[in-house]
Amino acid sequence: xxxxxxxxxxxxxxxxQIQEISYDGIEIYQPPLTxxxxxxxxxxxxxxxxxxDVDLKKEEAVEEAKSDSDSKDAFQSSLWPWDSVRNKxxxxxxxxxxxxxxxxxxxxxxxxxLDPVQREPLETKPMVQIYARKKALAGAANVLLxxxxxxxxxxxxxARNRTTPDFHIELLRxxxxxxxxxxxxxxxxxxxxRTAGSKFMQTGTFEVTKAEEDExxxxxxxxxxxxxxxxxxxxxxxxxxxPSELQGVAYIEVLCQKDTEDLCSANxxxxxxxxxxxxxxMHWQQKLEAAQNVLFCKExxxxxxxxxxxxxxxxxxxxxxxxxxxxxLPGIQIIIALRHSxxxxxxxxxxxxxxxxxxxxxxxxLHQLLREVHHKNTHHPFPHPATGPLGPSKKRMMAGPMAxxxxxxxxxxxxxxxxxQIIKQSQHCLMRMRTGYVLDTLAKECRDPLISSHWxxxxxxTQSCVKINISTHGYDAVCxxxxxxxxxxxxxxxxxxxxxxMNLSYEPQEFRDLIFNxxxxxxxxxxxxxxxxxxxxxxxxxxxxxxxPVDPLGNATSCLLASPTGDRIIxxxxxxxxxxxxxxxxxxxxxxxxPSRLVTERKWEHLGGQFRDVRLDRMxxxxxxxxxxxLMASLTSNS
Amino acid sequence: xTSRALPQSKEALLKSYRTxxxxxxxxxxxxxxxxxKVAKGEHDTQLSRLTQCEQDTYExxxxxxxxVRAGESLMKLVSDIKQYLILNxxxxxxxxxxxxxxxxxxxxxxxxxxxxxxxxxxxxxxxDLEEEYYQSINK
Numbered sequence: 206x207x208x209x210x211x212x213x214x215x216x217x218x219x220x221x222q223i224q225e226i227s228y229d230g231i232e233i234y235q236p237p238l239t240x241x242x243x244x245x246x247x248x249x250x251x252x253x254x255x256x257x258d259v260d261l262k263k264e265e266a267v268e269e270a271k272s273d274s275d276s277k278d279a280f281q282s283s284l285w286p287w288d289s290v291r292n293k294x295x296x297x298x299x300x301x302x303x304x305x306x307x308x309x310x311x312x313x314x315x316x317x318x319l320d321p322v323q324r325e326p327l328e329t330k331p332m333v334q335i336y337a338r339k340k341a342l343a344g345a346a347n348v349l350l351x352x353x354x355x356x357x358x359x360x361x362x363x364a365r366n367r368t369t370p371d372f373h374i375e376l377l378r379x380x381x382x383x384x385x386x387x388x389x390x391x392x393x394x395x396x397x398x399r400t401a402g403s404k405f406m407q408t409g410t411f412e413v414t415k416a417e418e419d420e421x422x423x424x425x426x427x428x429x430x431x432x433x434x435x436x437x438x439x440x441x442x443x444x445x446x447x448p449s450e451l452q453g454v455a456y457i458e459v460l461c462q463k464d465t466e467d468l469c470s471a472n473x474x475x476x477x478x479x480x481x482x483x484x485x486x487m488h489w490q491q492k493l494e495a496a497q498n499v500l501f502c503k504e505x506x507x508x509x510x511x512x513x514x515x516x517x518x519x520x521x522x523x524x525x526x527x528x529x530x531x532x533x534l535p536g537i538q539i540i541i542a543l544r545h546s547x548x549x550x551x552x553x554x555x556x557x558x559x560x561x562x563x564x565x566x567x568x569x570x571l572h573q574l575l576r577e578v579h580h581k582n583t584h585h586p587f588p589h590p591a592t593g594p595l596g597p598s599k600k601r602m603m604a605g606p607m608a609x610x611x612x613x614x615x616x617x618x619x620x621x622x623x624x625x626q627i628i629k630q631s632q633h634c635l636m637r638m639r640t641g642y643v644l645d646t647l648a649k650e651c652r653d654p655l656i657s658s659h660w661x662x663x664x665x666x667t668q669s670c671v672k673i674n675i676s677t678h679g680y681d682a683v684c685x686x687x688x689x690x691x692x693x694x695x696x697x698x699x700x701x702x703x704x705x706x707m708n709l710s711y712e713p714q715e716f717r718d719l720i721f722n723x724x725x726x727x728x729x730x731x732x733x734x735x736x737x738x739x740x741x742x743x744x745x746x747x748x749x750x751x752x753x754p755v756d757p758l759g760n761a762t763s764c765l766l767a768s769p770t771g772d773r774i775i776x777x778x779x780x781x782x783x784x785x786x787x788x789x790x791x792x793x794x795x796x797x798x799x800p801s802r803l804v805t806e807r808k809w810e811h812l813g814g815q816f817r818d819v820r821l822d823r824m825x826x827x828x829x830x831x832x833x834x835x836l837m838a839s840l841t842s843n844s
Numbered sequence: 845x846t847s848r849a850l851p852q853s854k855e856a857l858l859k860s861y862r863t864x865x866x867x868x869x870x871x872x873x874x875x876x877x878x879x880x881k882v883a884k885g886e887h888d889t890q891l892s893r894l895t896q897c898e899q900d901t902y903e904x905x906x907x908x909x910x911x912v913r914a915g916e917s918l919m920k921l922v923s924d925i926k927q928y929l930i931l932n933x934x935x936x937x938x939x940x941x942x943x944x945x946x947x948x949x950x951x952x953x954x955x956x957x958x959x960x961x962x963x964x965x966x967x968x969x970x971x972d973l974e975e976e977y978y979q980s981i982n983k
Binding site for chain 1: 882885897907911926971975977981
């Protein structure tokens with residue numbers, strides 16, 4: 206503070222200032238100032254700031270004294286944390302106001318006219334003024350030109366970078382594909398399936414921003430290696446920010462597991478096989494689609510988990526972490542898991558390839574089921590009254606006029622959950638696999654009657670149909686045994702040749718037994734049909750022969766055939782277990798007859814003689830029927 | 845008619861765009877006029893000439909900067925209006941959606957048709973193959 210230092214007064218010189226020295230050496234002095242002039246001059250020199258400062262100091266002192274006296278008020282005011290700031294701001298404001306006033310007063314002649322102090326006349330020439338004005342105008346023009354140049358370059362930049370679409374064009378494209386709205390200064394988009402009928406709680410909002418220029422320029426150097434090859438492909442002018450919980454890659458894994466080994470597995474990933482890396486410079490469309498996929502998977506899993514907890518199953522479903530375990534058939538479980546990797550760079554370890562078979566049916570149906578739910582949520586059956594509630598099915602609306610009873614109404618309220626449906630589908634999938642396996646192994650094991658199966662093309666996720674034909678090679682026209690199997694969710698329905706319907710459980714052994722049974726029946730029927738064409742006579746046949754050794758798989762089948770002349774009889778016995786073919790031949794009467802004590806006359810020989818086994822494996826012939834044909838032929842000709 | 849159907853906030857927003865446009869244009873014009881006026885230098889003042897010159901220079905600078913600002917504000921307004929149009933142009937969005945859905949529907953029908961024909965072919969072939977397989981010795 207220079208104010209505290211000692212004031213030094215300098216007196217004006219006694220001599221007046223020299224105004225001019227004429228050529229003859231006479232000095233012309235300035236006339237001395239008059240009293241009023243000198244007063245004005247001195248007044249001009251007064252430093253007002255000094256006094257105001259002093260005043261301020263005084264005021265402060267007064268205020269302090271005041272605050273001391275009125276302690277309550279001061280206490281309250283000092284409580285307020287911004288008090289000092291406010292005071293300072295107020296002071297500044299006051300000063301600015303005063304300054305503005307002074308300026309106004311000084312500038313306008315309305316309030317006060319400033320008497321120009323007689324000073325050294327510094328008369329500026331008009332030319333100088335013009336130059337000054339010119340300079341000022343040039344400065345202004347420069348500012349304007351610089352502004353115009355800036356606008357021009359920014360326009361040129363856009364025109365030059367035609368490869369990068371304009372922000373607004375990108376925005377338009379985005380708008381055409383996604384829902385956007387403006388909230389204050391931000392553009393907010395929505396990628397949830399809510400408009401498609403989803404009722405999932407999680408929001409799928411994302412934010413659209415303009416990609417920063419410097420970022421665009423700055424990104425290539427930051428990643429020079431991958432960017433080196435593609436500098437021509439600039440990033441989009443749009444930047445999409447997705448909430449962190451929707452970033453990354455998600456898919457739902459479905460595994461059917463038998464104790465510990467996998468029977469089949471499916472991966473649901475709406476984006477297909479491509480593992481979309483979530484690198485930051487991905488195009489917004491892919492980024493948004495990936496996020497939407499994550500949202501969809503989350504919703505699906507959420508729904509499944511909720512149902513798994515709510516459903517009352519005999520063996521309760523387990524929900525542990527991101528995994529649902531449900532038992533579909535005894536010993537076989539289905540595991541539905543949500544896999545979500547948030548960071549794309551570290552690939553999730555995928556041990557799945559070793560598990561082989563991917564069942565894309567399950568993958569697809571899970572997808573489809575939720576879509577169906579969505580669709581149902583938005584598409585209400587027409588017509589419905591404008592004032593009526595949305596939601597009840599058409600059937601339910603008809604319930605009133607049709608006078609439905611309580612049971613019917615109760616029936617309508619039952620709805621199959623997604624989990625139940627997927628369990629049914631997986632059960633069916635399993636049943637189909639088992640049936641196919643049994644049929645194939647049987648066809649491989651059993652060479653003689655040919656077992657051919659044809660799977661029906663038309664089937665539903667929970668029902669399919671297979672047609673089985675049992676026939677003998679070369680004798681297709683003589684006899685064939687058709688069989689139709691409906692594969693359901695947990696059971697098989699077999700429609701036999703004679704129209705009999707049999708319901709089988711999921712145990713593959715039952716089905717195997719049934720096929721064996723049909724093989725034996727086929728053999729016997731084929732022999733009989735063959736006999737008919739050969740002119741032989743069928744004496745008897747039984748599908749359930751009670752005699753002989755007990756068969757482990759039901760009863761043996763048999764038939765008796767007589768030659769055209771009636772003197773030879775062939776007995777065929779077929780056991781359910783493959784290979785159990787027994788053929789015996791009896792001659793009556795025998796060609797030679799020796800009367801004995803018991804059989805005294807030759808006529809008794811017509812009753813039939815002893816059966817002798819035929820060793821089929823030694824016989825010629827491609828298969829059983831061929832052998833039988835040869836046998837019958839030889840027996841006929843012998844007579 | 846259409847503006848009547850707009851909600852209050854949208855109406856206000858459009859109005860604000862209009863006022864912004866007018867303000868900016870007006871500000872450009874006014875500032876330019878002022879610069880010209882200052883350049884004429886016909887105002888009588890009680891300030892000293894030098895100070896006056898300095899003030900004029902300063903004023904011109906500020907006013908020209910104001911003009912530039914108004915220009916940039918107009919650019920911003922253009923971009924804002926573009927954005928507003930893009931975000932709120934529901935007829936064109938609807939058109940895009942209809943077009944998209946039509947496209948996808950035809951694609952779907954195409955795929956369905958192809959899948960169906962493929963399925964039929966495969967079913968026929970499968971039948972023959974099954975027949976052949978089960979008749980053959982090498983099972």
